[in-house]
Amino acid sequence: MRKLVLGSMSALLIATSLQANAQPDPEEQIIFRKAGYSFMSWNMGKIKAMAIDGTMAWDPAQVQAAANSIAATANSGMGALFTPGTEKSIGDTKTNVRPEMFTDMEGVGKVAMAFSKAANELAEVAKTGDKAAIIKAFAATGDSCKGCHDKYREKM
């Protein structure tokens, strides 16, 4: 791993560290993909708190912002963060990915497409502010997350 420490370097410094090599090294890939999933989980949690649990005040603009962030992450090409060499934890950088993620290309394609479709639909529905429709699209997005976790992530 180059000098990267999660979240502690500026984008400019990161960009500089990537100057000689466009593709993040395996440890960086694990860090970046976990960051993407973690940030999505925050946004999923907010939508759930607003739309389902009622533990946050209903705020259509915030739901939309959260849904946009999830969709943009889903569309960001995270597949590039699963190159060979990232199948296993690297030192303290842990991954819970299963080996099947790197061999079952057809299955991975299916769950990836399902997630992308669900996330983009959630972002579309979020524009309307229609709470019932948002709850439905949110549940479908959660199911699509689970579809991948069940097959390609070690049980916690």
Add this chain to the structure above:
Amino acid sequence: MRKLVLGSMSALLIATSLQANAQPDPEEQIIFRKAGYSFMSWNMGKIKAMAIDGTMAWDPAQVQAAANSIAATANSGMGALFTPGTEKSIGDTKTNVRPEMFTDMEGVGKVAMAFSKAANELAEVAKTGDKAAIIKAFAATGDSCKGCHDKYREKM
């Protein structure tokens, strides 16, 4: 910190953990905000590699996806991840934020607005595929990152 381990829980599990309390606890806030910055740095790095360094092939669709992800993160309301109690590292969850981030509200507002404006402009410009304009908007976004880092992040 509830049972959260960075990137290792499903969105659904996270959402469940948030059921009793909409607002992530201080340690989770630090983890989530660092995840957001880290994921943005990956996307900034890709744009730099494509538009400036030429270490990744020029791909307007990928530039647009990366810029959308950065803008959606900028618009996601990350200010909610800087509540009192998150000024300092918590156990192994390190933060490099400076105390001024929690007292200089006017200054923080300025850098946050500047970043949001620059990130949204980058996303707009990325739609055009105009490389020269993208480079300019990318540089402005990098400057806006640096504007916050210089004032509110400990020197590395």
